[in-house]
Amino acid sequence: MAFISIKNLCFSYAEETDPQPHINAVDDVSLEISEGEFLAVIGHNGCGKSTLAKHLNAMLLPDSGKVYVDGDDTADEEKTWDIREKVGLVLQNPDNQLVASIVEEDVAFGPENLGVDPAEIRQRVDSALKAVDMYEYRMHAPDKLSGGQKQRVAIAGILAIRPKCIVLDEPTAMLDPSGRSEVMSTLLKLNKEKGITIVLITHYMDEAVLADRVVVMDSAKVLTEGTPGEVFSQVELLKKHRLDVPQAAELAHRLRGCGVKIDRIPLTREDCVKMLEEAMK
């Protein structure tokens, strides 16, 4: 069985008695996430991707359908804290996630809540801060850091809990480009070196390209899923749902339309340059 498996998940924010038509924020979504995977979930604002993220660590419970984390049902209240220890959730606004006035004390907050031994907390905090390259800033005040640095501290805070999986709900939405790339390279490092499962909710296509697998959501349902190559070669489908494609894929698609022969859709700038070189020959 996959590490996280979602079966026919439906969820609505509206009350049953609400007179308005009943709209599901997540509608009949099924998804499997295996251990060690880097999964990106993309889609418009309001397509249900954040709601989906909050189901993965039992912050929200399904109206119908099931979510299993490592074999445990999220609806089982006795398992809630076990699940939150296994799946950490990083939110969009880094300011609102840091609870202590000193970086290292903030990172210690999670393990402190779990009742971990002080010496072990110290060790976890140091290794979490080193993993996100924020060790030199351990004595700083969070409000003196840049957005990207704050978000990396927030990731370290989750990392110190030693989860198997980190879910990030648009962690780069409030960051500038350099902050975004800091966060992305940290996530890739954690995934490759520590084998932590990453679920990245984003609306930046350039970030989704770096994932192992991409799930596209549109109006509460899964539109398509596959490797970045598979997903972004369906340029027509994505365009129909007013979703962006990476610039390189877009260029290749248009060149194809003009009759240029291209076998593989490029995803990154480097790929694109290679593709153009080949096409020129």
Add this chain to the structure above:
Amino acid sequence: MVRDVSFGQYFPGNSIIHKLDPRGKILMFIAYIVIIFCAFNYASLAITTAFIAFVLILTKIPFKFYLKSLKVIIFIVIFTSVLNLFYGAGEPLWQWWILKITWDGINRAVFVSVRITCLIIASSCLTFTTSPTELTDAIERLMKPLKAIHFPVHEVAMMMSLALRFIPTLLEETDKIMSAQKARGANTDSGNIIKRVKALVPILIPLFVSAFRRAYDIAMAMECRCYRGGAGRTRMKSIHMGARDTVSFIATALVIAGVIVCNIMIPAVV
């Protein structure tokens, strides 16, 4: 503009004062406040002033930060000492209309200004060298006996540390809202007092709304990090008393003893 406040800030460092047990620091701070107001003659006042000056040097924090924290209350110091100057009893040294200056008044003015200054320096020494987490941690432990009467000790300490954490964030936000409202033509610094108070409404309402939204986010982030109240929590930095704490207690006790002895030996001037 509003961010330029050094009172209540923490400066990370490695001095002896930084390393003292925060519980001890709080207790000594309270003892010191009491003793300042029990200094009734110049000798005891000198002892208390010398003591805080010594502590200030030990903190190894640049003097200008202490000056900055004094700047906030300098007006209060001047105001109260001027009031005291004219309220003394006894033979007037100088008199004009109903205003008279006496030796008693001068003494009172000196005592009041020195006491307030020492008080602010002492509280700066405490907050500059103790991180808010240490401070609230210490308060939580000192208040532990209150748990017996069902006082929510952990919750109060948690609220205090969150409040301290978000002071700079909310100040920054106030700045932003003020700029945004100014950009829309709001006028906050002219007109009479009623107009000015009314002009604060469009700043306070967005600030409150965003503070509540933030609170909701923070609660969620805390739950994500397995926070479920004080039960079963451990601490990374366990605080314990050491030799240096004993030394600091002895020093404080000596100052208290010195003040008491001076008070007995030398007649009071105020």
